[in-house]
Amino acid sequence: MRHLFLFATLFATPLSAGVPEALDEVILPGFSDFAEATKALSVAAQADCTPEAIEAPWNAAFDAWTQIGDIRIGPSETGALSVAFWPDTRGFTPRVLGNLIEARAEVGTDPEAFAEASIAARGLFALERMIYDADFNAYAPGSYACTLVRTITAELAGQGAALDAGWDGFARVMLSAGEDGNTLYLAPEEATRALYTQLLGSLEFTADSRLGRPLGTFDRPRPTRAEAWRAGRPLRNVLLDADAAVAQARALAGFDLPQTDAALARLHAAADKIDDPSFQNVKDPAARLRVEILQQHVRALSDTIEAELGGALGLTAGFNSQDGD
Numbered sequence: 001m002r003h004l005f006l007f008a009t010l011f012a013t014p015l016s017a018g019v020p021e022a023l024d025e026v027i028l029p030g031f032s033d034f035a036e037a038t039k040a041l042s043v044a045a046q047a048d049c050t051p052e053a054i055e056a057p058w059n060a061a062f063d064a065w066t067q068i069g070d071i072r073i074g075p076s077e078t079g080a081l082s083v084a085f086w087p088d089t090r091g092f093t094p095r096v097l098g099n100l101i102e103a104r105a106e107v108g109t110d111p112e113a114f115a116e117a118s119i120a121a122r123g124l125f126a127l128e129r130m131i132y133d134a135d136f137n138a139y140a141p142g143s144y145a146c147t148l149v150r151t152i153t154a155e156l157a158g159q160g161a162a163l164d165a166g167w168d169g170f171a172r173v174m175l176s177a178g179e180d181g182n183t184l185y186l187a188p189e190e191a192t193r194a195l196y197t198q199l200l201g202s203l204e205f206t207a208d209s210r211l212g213r214p215l216g217t218f219d220r221p222r223p224t225r226a227e228a229w230r231a232g233r234p235l236r237n238v239l240l241d242a243d244a245a246v247a248q249a250r251a252l253a254g255f256d257l258p259q260t261d262a263a264l265a266r267l268h269a270a271a272d273k274i275d276d277p278s279f280q281n282v283k284d285p286a287a288r289l290r291v292e293i294l295q296q297h298v299r300a301l302s303d304t305i306e307a308e309l310g311g312a313l314g315l316t317a318g319f320n321s322q323d324g325d
Contacts, residue, residue, distance in 0.1 A: 018252035070202035075166030
């Protein structure tokens with residue numbers, strides 16, 4: 001992806017000064033990294049489709065996704081859902097995958113056609129089932145399920161490339177906020193507010209869904225509602241997503257955020273006390289309390305960013321497309 005220094009020079013204004021930095025330092029490299037990671041995953045699957053062979057590149061792709069996956073504007077507003085269909089509140093993914101495998105559906109053999117398949121059978125979470133779920137991961141090389149894995153990874157690589165290219169263009173829209181012809185962002189501060197809203201929305205989603213869903217209620221915890229719990233990723237995702245939100249905040253600020261840095265450090269310290277990174281022990285009161293404390297630190301981090309960054313720039317969050325999830 002082309003470097004945005006030229007665009008930053010042309011379009012930066014005091015009210016949008018953080019937008020070029022956030023794009024150039026965090027967001028665009030993040031989408032480029034995700035495109036590269038999904039390409040590597042697809043290449044690995046073509047060579048060896050078995051769960052053992054694709055586990056590491058799948059995790060690398062998921063790591064890359066955490067850096068930009070909660071951004072839901074521009075190309076990501078609709079494109080993110082088929083990359084990461086979660087939460088799957090009605091259990092569509094195992095049903096759709098099972099139906100494809102049972103029927104040996106032709107769509108599962110063609111990456112181009114698979115782009116029109118149900119989002120429940122596409123992306124990172126469909127692959128999590130194929131790698132880690134005992135109901136799906138016993139397939140043999142040369143089987144239909146093996147072909148399906150190759151199709152899913154190839155189509156995911158296509159999604160990664162499309163998002164990367166789409167953001168290359170959408171960055172110009174954000175950088176030209178307030179310019180003649182820009183009907184999306186009528187003033188420079190609107191682009192800044194859009195990115196600010198996304199990073200706060202990411203932390204809200206982490207607190208409410210990534211942590212709130214497995215916590216459930218005290219009487220009825222729901223550990224298997226944790227994000228990517230079969231892969232042991234729930235705690236890792238919380239930390240990587242929080243780190244990404246803070247990286248975006250630092251880039252938007254253009255000045256030091258010592259209170260935010262301290263809040264993030266406290267969040268990591270709380271995470272260090274959690275002994276099950278998959279959150280599957282939240283039925284135990286002591287384990288539950290540690291996850292609840294982590295949730296409190298995520299919310300405290302969001303509040304700190306609002307005070308330290310939002311207060312300094314005079315920003316308030318707008319509507320976020322993940323609201324209500």
